Amino acid sequence: MLDMLTRWYQRRFSDPHAVSLVAILLGGFLTIYFFGHLIAPLLVAIVLAYLLEWPVMRLSRLGLPRSLSVIVVLLIFASLMVLAIFGLVPTIWHQVGNFVADVPNMFNGLQEYVSSLPERYPDLVQPHQIVTFMTTLREKVLGMGESVVKGSLASLVSLATLAVYLILVPLLVFFLLKDKEEMLATLSGLLPKNRRLASKVGVEMNEQITNYIRGKVTEIVIVGITSYITFAVMDLRYAVLLGVLVGFSVLIPYIGAAAVTIPVAMVGLFQWGLSPDFWWLLVAYGIIQALDGNVLVPVLFSEAVNLHPVAIIVAVLVFGGLWGFWGVFFAIPLATLVKAVWNALPAKELDDETVSE
Template identity: 55%
Template structure:
């Protein structure tokens, strides 16, 4: 066993390039694990910079300088964000407030419906089973309400931090876009000379990350807008809020769609009861999810994602447990990074074998 481990270590890490790649990986993981909260503004700025780099490059091709193109794109982006904030956020906040106020009524209606199930289906379910379910749901609702209240109270102290982020992040994005070449060269100069595998992994991941971020933003917008329109046509209450939740649910592959099904089904059942309109809402919601998974995702992420769904789910669970929201958001790129690392070390092994044979 020891000889096997020794031969594996020699085969994988005898080359300085492999050791450099491993040390860089460990350093980056430790940095994000221990100081993740401190680098969030930088991480957000990198995401936005990746998103805006494409229009900046297109404007450069039209003849604008890098600084002018960056300034123009930043003005358009900030104007768009402010417009969406002023136009959409108040509506979403109002619908969220109304939904929270009506939640107790929805819970009571669901409780009433559950308690009458033994009368309608006595051979399938009994009263004791229903009482257990009702008590569990009530306990979870109370626990959730306490968590929301505690989060809202503790988040008050973070208002100043968010205000600072609103100033720092646009500045970071502007200079990342404007000085992209200089910043890249500075990072390259810091890296050790034995960086051939690091360069290989970076070139493999750079375009994938750009395609993933751009595709994910487009996916959120398309799914969200389609859901809002569909829910509005069906006259479902809180259409804007539920449609926004459906759009944001694509951030968590597979799991997000299952979680958002609960509020959509609850609101539809509270409004329509177990009638034809309720099932229409559920069917339309299922069609949107099916089109997203089978049509939209392959179109948007054909160049960014080449992973089995099992690996994607494991990546969401693992990286989400490590880094929360950002771990979930970057679960697919991080899984692709793991794949690129394995490819790099495999390539190194094949190169060593070929050199020995020659």
């Protein structure tokens, strides 16, 4: 066993560049794991900098100084964000209030329907099963209500954090875009000199992350708007709220789409019952998800994300468990990083004489 591990180590880490690559990655992972909550504004700023780098480069190529290009892009981006916030947030907040107010009616309607099941299907459903089910469901609903209240109280405390973000993040984005080359040169001076493999992986991952962030934001907007239009045309209640939920569900591959299906189906069932409109809603929602997974994602990401669905789900679970939201958001790039690192590490063939020496 020890001989096998020795062989594997010598095959993969005989090159000092490979050791430097692993050391850099390990240092980065440990920093984010232990200090991620402290540098969260920096992580947000890095994501926005990746998103805005393309328009800044386009303006720079047209002849504008980079500093002026950064200012113009940030002003346009901030204006769009203000319009979106003031246009969407009041509507979403109003629909959230209506939805919370309708939850008791939804629960009563579900209770009446479930209570009638023993009469409709006496051979399959027994009354004591219904009582147990409703008792458990009621406890879950009450628990969710308590969590919402606690979350609302906690959100008051987080207003100070939000204010800090609103000040720090724009400043960080400005300097990350404006002084990009200087910062990269400084970072390069801090890294080990034997970093040929690290540089190779870094170039590949920079392209991967850039394409991923831009593609993911585009996917959120397209899926969210399409879902809202579909729900509005069908006259579904809470169309804006559900459209936003469906849009942001693409952040978590596969799992997000399955989770958002529950509120969409619940609202449709409460509004229409088991009528043709309800089934048309499920068909329309299924078509949106199918087009997203089979048309939109391949077009936006092309071959940038060449991972098996099982690998993606495992990456979401593992990195989400390690780093929370950021682990989920960057699950696919991180999984791609692991794959790129493994492929970049040299696999030197060693014979028995080399090992014995």
